Amino acid sequence: MNLAFGGAGPDDRPKLPGSLHVNRRLDTWLTFHADGRVAVHPGKVELGQGILTALAQIAAEELDVALERILVTPTITGRSPNEAVTSGSLSIQEGGMALRHACADARALCLSVVSQASGVPLEELRVENGVFLGPDGPVGSYAALAERELLDAEASPEARPKPAAARRVTGISAPRLDLPAKIFGEARFIQDLRFAGMRHARMIRPPAPGARLLEAPPGALRDGDVLAVIADTEAEAEKLAERAGRAARWSEGAALPQDWPRWLETAPGEESVVAEHGTPAPATRSITRRFFRPFIAHGSVGTCCAIAHFDGTTMRVWSHTQGPYNLRTDLALALGMPAESIIVEHVEGSGCYGHNGADDVALDAAICARLCPGTPIRVLWSRAEELAQAPLSPAMLVEIEAGLDAGNTLASWRVHVRSNGHSGRPGRVKTPVLLSAPLMEGGAPIPPSINPPLAGGGGAQRNMVPLYRVPALSATMTRLTEMPIRSSALRGLGALIHVWAIESVIEELAALAGEDAIAFRLRHCEDDRAAHVLREAARMAGWGRALPENEGLGIAVARYKNTGAWCAVAAHVRAEERVRCVALHIAADMGEVINPDGAINQLEGGAIHGVSVALHEAATTDGMRITSDSWEAYPVLRFRDVPRVSVNLIARPEAPPLGAGEASMAPTIAAIAGGIHQALGVRPDRLPFTPENLTR
Amino acid sequence: MDPHGADHRRVIAFTLNGAEVAHPGGVSLLHALRGDFLLNGPRFGCGAEACGACHVLLDGRSVPACTLPVEGVAGREVKTLEGLGTRSSPHPLQTAFLVEQAGQCGFCLSGIIVTAAAFLRDNPAPDEAALRAALEGHLCRCGSHNRILRAILRAAEEMRA
Incomplete structure (x- = not known):
C-alpha cells in the first residue's frame, strides 16, 4: 500500500483517481514543449517492469499525441508528484490512472481554449498527433500552447478519459522505451553515471548485526561507527576498503538464532486479528498443517549504487530507490537536515523485486558526501553487502486448521501466521530505517518492521484469507517484535507462503472428500474471475492427462492481495536427483491491460522468480552472521533449469487495470508444491523444496 | 607508480x-x-x-x-x-533482443549478448539445450530467460540467412 503511507487520509476534496488526488496540479504530471513533445512526470519509477512505457502509452492515448513524442522524465523530489513507493503492483492503478485523468483534463482544457480562440465549435474539433483540427484544417496545437501555462491548474474531477472502445495506443504491445539504451551499452543505469570530479567510496561494515566499532582503521572516514574509504578510482577504493576492513576492530555482535522455526514459535510478538467471521460448527473431519519459509534475499544482479553531492547547503542524491520522497524523509532524519535541503533524483538500477539496499546505499553516499563537501561521491555495494546487508524477506511460520462438514464442504478455517513485519521501508516511522543510520553519531536502533493493514495489502498477512467460501474463519497474526535480521518487502510479501499453504490444505481436503482438486476448488469459489483463470490454466496444462510416474502437475489460484489481479498457474514438475519445474501454464485476469507484452513479461518473470524461490532460495546464518553472501552460498535458478512458460491474459478492456508484477509468483510456488505431491507423494511443508527439505 | x-x-x-x-x-x-x-x-x-x-x-x-x-x-x-553494434548498425543479436523484448531491467543483457555472440560463432545452428548450457554462467533475476533464448535462436537464424 502506498497512498496510505503518503499521508493521504480521507478529506473533503472531490475524489480524483489514484495519486492525482494528492498531487492535484496538472503541470505536476505533464508539460507541453514548444517542439511538439509532451513531457510526463510520473512519481512511479522504472524498476525493469516497463512502467515508463505503459505510462507513455496512457499519455499518448489521452492526448492524441504520437507515442514517440512522449518524453517520460525521471522522478525528482520537489518537482515530480509524490507517489510514495513504486510497489504493491499498484503503479498503473495509482500512477497510470492519475496520468490518464490528468491528460484527459489537459486535452479538454486545451480544446476549449482553441475552440474559443479559433471560433470552431468544440464538437467540430479533433486532435491528431498533438494538432487541433477544425473542418478547414489545423487551428492550434499543444506545442503552440506550451507558453500559456494552461496546466498551472488543479485537475478537474469532471475530466472524462476515453472509453475502452476508443483506445488505440493503450492495449497494444508497444516496445519498451528503456530497452534499446540497455542493449547498446549506453549510460542508462545509475552505475553508469559519471560526474566530473566524482570519487569512489566503499563502506566498511560491522562483521555482525549489533557489533560496535572499537578501533577505527587509519585513513578511513568516520561518522560514529560508519566507516568509509574514498579514492579516485573504484579499484583503489576496493583496495583501501579491504585494508581498512582488516584493520578495524569491532565488538561482538548480538547472536543470531540457530533454529529459525523454533525462534519463530517462541519470539515475542504483537498479536492481532486479521479477519474473523462465523462461528465454527463442529467439523466432521479436520486437518492441521504447518508451513515454514526461510529468509529470502532480493538478489539483484547489479549491486546497489548511489551518488551524492553536498555543496554545503543542499544534499543531492541520485538513487534507484522505489520511493524518492520516502527516501528523502529518512535521509533528512538520519542526516539531521531539513527535507527541503535534500533532492533525490531517480536513476534506473538493476531490478530490485522489492525493498533491497537501494535506500541504504543512498544514505551511505550522503554520509560520505557530507564528509567531502563539493565532491560527488559514488558508493557501490559489493556482492556480499547486496546479499547479506540489504533487508531480507522474513522467515515465516503458518499453521492452518481446516475442517469439512458431513457433506464434504468447507466448514471452518483457522490460520495463524508468525513473522517479522514485511515493511521496513523508509519514510514511514520517526526513526530512520536505513542500514547505516543506527551506526551514525547519535543514531538509534532500527525499529522492528511493520505490516501494513490488510486493507492496504497487508504484509505478513497478505493473501492469508482464502478466496474460498468459508463459513467460519479465524485469521490471526503475530508480528514479532524482536528483529535479529532486518526484514522488509520482497515481491509477493506474505502471499508467497499463504497461497502455497492454502492451496496445499485445500488439496488435502479435496482428497479427503474424494474429489478432484479443481472441482473441489470450484465448488467453494464464488469469485467468477478466479474460477475463470483456474479453468483456463487447467485447460492450458491439459489437467488430468497421464504423466510418467516421476512427474506431476500441480495447480494453484489466487487473487493477489485479494484485491489485485487474478492468476492461476499450473506447474509441470519432474523429480530427478532434485525436483525440477519443466513447464508453467499461466492464466491471468488483470482487467484492462495497457501493454499486453509488458504484462506477459511481468507474469513470466514473477513465475520464474517463484520457481527460484520454490526450489533454491534460502538465506543461511551461522549463529553470528548471515553466511549466504555470495552466489555460491545463495544459489538461484539458472538457465538450464528455467521452465517453459505460456501465458494467457483474459481480455477485460472495460474493467479497471490491476498490476502484473506480483500476481504469478505465489501461485507458482503453490503449483510446484502440488506437482511435487503428484510426482513424489509428499506434501512439502518447508521452503525451498530441496531434497533435504522434502525428506525432513 | x-x-x-x-x-x-x-x-x-x-x-x-x-x-x-x-x-x-x-x-x-x-x-x-x-x-x-x-x-x-x-x-x-x-x-x-x-x-x-x-x-x-x-x-x-x-x-x-x-x-x-x-x-x-x-x-x-x-x-x-x-x-x-550500435543503434545505427546493430548486431543481429541486438536486433533480435529488441524484437523479442528480451529483458526486463536489462542489467544482465550485456554479458548474455556477448556470450551469445561467441556461442553463435562456434554453433551457428544451435539447439536450445546447448544454448542453455552456454548461458549457465549468466544470472537473470527478472525471469526473462525464455525471451532471451528465443532472441538468440532468432539471431542465429538471421545470421545463417
Whole structure:
C-alpha cells in the first residue's frame, strides 16, 4: 500500500483517481514543449517492469499525441508528484490512472481554449498527433500552447478519459522505451553515471548485526561507527576498503538464532486479528498443517549504487530507490537536515523485486558526501553487502486448521501466521530505517518492521484469507517484535507462503472428500474471475492427462492481495536427483491491460522468480552472521533449469487495470508444491523444496 | 607508480572494440573498461565470476572481466557490447533482443549478448539445450530467460540467412 503511507487520509476534496488526488496540479504530471513533445512526470519509477512505457502509452492515448513524442522524465523530489513507493503492483492503478485523468483534463482544457480562440465549435474539433483540427484544417496545437501555462491548474474531477472502445495506443504491445539504451551499452543505469570530479567510496561494515566499532582503521572516514574509504578510482577504493576492513576492530555482535522455526514459535510478538467471521460448527473431519519459509534475499544482479553531492547547503542524491520522497524523509532524519535541503533524483538500477539496499546505499553516499563537501561521491555495494546487508524477506511460520462438514464442504478455517513485519521501508516511522543510520553519531536502533493493514495489502498477512467460501474463519497474526535480521518487502510479501499453504490444505481436503482438486476448488469459489483463470490454466496444462510416474502437475489460484489481479498457474514438475519445474501454464485476469507484452513479461518473470524461490532460495546464518553472501552460498535458478512458460491474459478492456508484477509468483510456488505431491507423494511443508527439505 | 599501483615503465597495449589502446595495468579488466575507457556494457555484478554481468569477448571467447588483470589482455583483442553494434548498425543479436523484448531491467543483457555472440560463432545452428548450457554462467533475476533464448535462436537464424 502506498497512498496510505503518503499521508493521504480521507478529506473533503472531490475524489480524483489514484495519486492525482494528492498531487492535484496538472503541470505536476505533464508539460507541453514548444517542439511538439509532451513531457510526463510520473512519481512511479522504472524498476525493469516497463512502467515508463505503459505510462507513455496512457499519455499518448489521452492526448492524441504520437507515442514517440512522449518524453517520460525521471522522478525528482520537489518537482515530480509524490507517489510514495513504486510497489504493491499498484503503479498503473495509482500512477497510470492519475496520468490518464490528468491528460484527459489537459486535452479538454486545451480544446476549449482553441475552440474559443479559433471560433470552431468544440464538437467540430479533433486532435491528431498533438494538432487541433477544425473542418478547414489545423487551428492550434499543444506545442503552440506550451507558453500559456494552461496546466498551472488543479485537475478537474469532471475530466472524462476515453472509453475502452476508443483506445488505440493503450492495449497494444508497444516496445519498451528503456530497452534499446540497455542493449547498446549506453549510460542508462545509475552505475553508469559519471560526474566530473566524482570519487569512489566503499563502506566498511560491522562483521555482525549489533557489533560496535572499537578501533577505527587509519585513513578511513568516520561518522560514529560508519566507516568509509574514498579514492579516485573504484579499484583503489576496493583496495583501501579491504585494508581498512582488516584493520578495524569491532565488538561482538548480538547472536543470531540457530533454529529459525523454533525462534519463530517462541519470539515475542504483537498479536492481532486479521479477519474473523462465523462461528465454527463442529467439523466432521479436520486437518492441521504447518508451513515454514526461510529468509529470502532480493538478489539483484547489479549491486546497489548511489551518488551524492553536498555543496554545503543542499544534499543531492541520485538513487534507484522505489520511493524518492520516502527516501528523502529518512535521509533528512538520519542526516539531521531539513527535507527541503535534500533532492533525490531517480536513476534506473538493476531490478530490485522489492525493498533491497537501494535506500541504504543512498544514505551511505550522503554520509560520505557530507564528509567531502563539493565532491560527488559514488558508493557501490559489493556482492556480499547486496546479499547479506540489504533487508531480507522474513522467515515465516503458518499453521492452518481446516475442517469439512458431513457433506464434504468447507466448514471452518483457522490460520495463524508468525513473522517479522514485511515493511521496513523508509519514510514511514520517526526513526530512520536505513542500514547505516543506527551506526551514525547519535543514531538509534532500527525499529522492528511493520505490516501494513490488510486493507492496504497487508504484509505478513497478505493473501492469508482464502478466496474460498468459508463459513467460519479465524485469521490471526503475530508480528514479532524482536528483529535479529532486518526484514522488509520482497515481491509477493506474505502471499508467497499463504497461497502455497492454502492451496496445499485445500488439496488435502479435496482428497479427503474424494474429489478432484479443481472441482473441489470450484465448488467453494464464488469469485467468477478466479474460477475463470483456474479453468483456463487447467485447460492450458491439459489437467488430468497421464504423466510418467516421476512427474506431476500441480495447480494453484489466487487473487493477489485479494484485491489485485487474478492468476492461476499450473506447474509441470519432474523429480530427478532434485525436483525440477519443466513447464508453467499461466492464466491471468488483470482487467484492462495497457501493454499486453509488458504484462506477459511481468507474469513470466514473477513465475520464474517463484520457481527460484520454490526450489533454491534460502538465506543461511551461522549463529553470528548471515553466511549466504555470495552466489555460491545463495544459489538461484539458472538457465538450464528455467521452465517453459505460456501465458494467457483474459481480455477485460472495460474493467479497471490491476498490476502484473506480483500476481504469478505465489501461485507458482503453490503449483510446484502440488506437482511435487503428484510426482513424489509428499506434501512439502518447508521452503525451498530441496531434497533435504522434502525428506525432513 | 600511479594510484592504480601500476608501473609506468610497462604499458599494456591491446585492441578494444577495434581501436588500439594502452593501459598502465594494475587493475582488473572490468575496472579498466568502466573506469578508464568509460564503457557501460561490461557491468559489475559479483566480482567472483559467478553471475556473468561483466563478460566481454577476448579474442572471440566470452570471459569474465571482473577477475582478469589488464595484463592478461596484452596484445589481444577485447570486444564489449559497445563493440558488437550500435543503434545505427546493430548486431543481429541486438536486433533480435529488441524484437523479442528480451529483458526486463536489462542489467544482465550485456554479458548474455556477448556470450551469445561467441556461442553463435562456434554453433551457428544451435539447439536450445546447448544454448542453455552456454548461458549457465549468466544470472537473470527478472525471469526473462525464455525471451532471451528465443532472441538468440532468432539471431542465429538471421545470421545463417
